[in-house]
Structures are given as structure tokens and as C-alpha cells.
Amino acid sequence: MKRRAFIKTSVLGTVAGVFTGTVQAKMTTPSEVEGPFYPITPQKDQDADLTRVAGKEGIAKGEIIDVFGQVLDTDLKPVEGVTIDLWQANSFGKYHHPHDTNSAPVDKHFQAWAIMQSGAEGQFKFKTVIPGAYPLGRNQQRTPHIHFKIAKNGYVPLLTQMYFPNHQLNEQDGLFRRKSVAEQAMMTAKLVGKNNQYQYDIILEKV
Numbered sequence: 001m002k003r004r005a006f007i008k009t010s011v012l013g014t015v016a017g018v019f020t021g022t023v024q025a026k027m028t029t030p031s032e033v034e035g036p037f038y039p040i041t042p043q044k045d046q047d048a049d050l051t052r053v054a055g056k057e058g059i060a061k062g063e064i065i066d067v068f069g070q071v072l073d074t075d076l077k078p079v080e081g082v083t084i085d086l087w088q089a090n091s092f093g094k095y096h097h098p099h100d101t102n103s104a105p106v107d108k109h110f111q112a113w114a115i116m117q118s119g120a121e122g123q124f125k126f127k128t129v130i131p132g133a134y135p136l137g138r139n140q141q142r143t144p145h146i147h148f149k150i151a152k153n154g155y156v157p158l159l160t161q162m163y164f165p166n167h168q169l170n171e172q173d174g175l176f177r178r179k180s181v182a183e184q185a186m187m188t189a190k191l192v193g194k195n196n197q198y199q200y201d202i203i204l205e206k207v
């Protein structure tokens with residue numbers, strides 16, 4: 001796809017879906033708590049393919065997906081050179097973090113953490129697996145989500161979580177439920193096409 005077409009599709013695909021009517025609120029991507037499992041174990045392989053770990057033969061277990069999108073400002077202009085730092089549970093719902101006491105197994109072929117920069121048109125893309133849900137206390141579960149820390153000088157830093165569309169656990173998730181419908185829409189990736197391609201655009205506020 002040509003660059004211009006990519007931008008247009010992307011912007012219309014996500015933002016217009018949220019802001020119906022005549023008011024273009026240009027809302028930023030809502031923030032969410034960091035959670036306890038930001039990675040603390042140094043890791044050399046932080047590339048955009050989380051389904052493979054450098055130096056190991058094998059592929060992560062679970063349903064492989066691509067997540068792509070653009071980082072935009074509130075005027076919907078692409079933002080280049082944004083640091084996108086993301087981490088998530090593996091397909092069993094286990095974080096590769098020493099403080100995660102969930103009995104679900106570690107997946108030695110899952111990278112679990114990636115850091116990348118947005119390109120000239122604000123674009124980014126990574127390959128991963130759908131994270132598993134995990135228990136929270138006795139009778140709650142976190143719905144599948146990916147954590148993001150997003151930063152660039154001149155923009156308000158953003159900590160957030162990305163959700164999956166129509167997941168059965170979304171409506172039971174304490175954090176997800178607390179958001180308004182418009183916020184939920186901005187925090188939820190869109191499934192596009194048939195090949196496990198998810199679109200997730202991020203809107204940052206200038207300082």
C-alpha cells in the first residue's frame with residue numbers, strides 16, 4: 001500500500017470509528033496502570049518478532065498475530081521516532097517476570113518484551129501471540145492485553161494497555177469496565193482482514 005493510502009485507511013479505520021458525529025474531539029489514547037510486571041531481567045533480543053528468541057530454535061506457543069498501527073498527534077499527524085516499549089504475558093497467561101507467581105508455564109521461545117521506534121509515517125508493526133488471560137485474586141481474571149510504554153520528547157508520556165476486540169472476558173475485566181465506551185474503543189485493536197492482522201493506532205498529546 002502506498003504511504004498516503006496507508007495513513008488514510010489507518011486514520012479513518014480507527015479514529016473516525018470512535019468520533020462519530022460532527023465533533024472531532026481528537027482524544028488521546030487513554031492511559032492505564034503499568035501493572036507489576038514491567039520486565040526487570042535484562043534481555044538482548046527486543047526486536048519486533050516476539051514469537052522467536054534469538055539463538056533458540058523454535059516458535060512461541062499460541063495464536064500468532066501481527067499488530068500494526070501509527071502513532072499520531074491530536075491533529076492526526078504521524079509522529080516519527082516514538083519509542084514503543086511493550087510487554088505481555090505468554091499464551092498461557094504467564095509473565096516472564098520473577099514476581100509472577102501464576103503457576104502457568106514459561107514459554108522459552110516467547111520473547112515477551114520488545115522495544116521499537118515508530119517510522120517516518122509514525123508506523124510500527126510487531127509479531128506476537130495473543131496473550132493468555134491470567135488470574136487476579138481468587139475469582140477474577142485479567143482479560144488478554146498488551147502493555148505499552150510510549151515516549152518521545154515533546155509529547156506526554158503514555159502508559160497504556162491494548163485489548164482484543166470482542167473478547168469474552170473484556171466485559172468482566174475490572175480495568176476495562178472502568179473505561180467509557182469511547183475509551184474502550186480507542187484501547188481495543190481492530191481485527192482487519194483474515195490473517196490475524198490487528199490494527200492499533202496510538203494518539204499522543206504534545207507537551
Ligand SMILES: [Fe+2]
Binds near residue numbers: 035145
Ligand atoms: Fe498485565
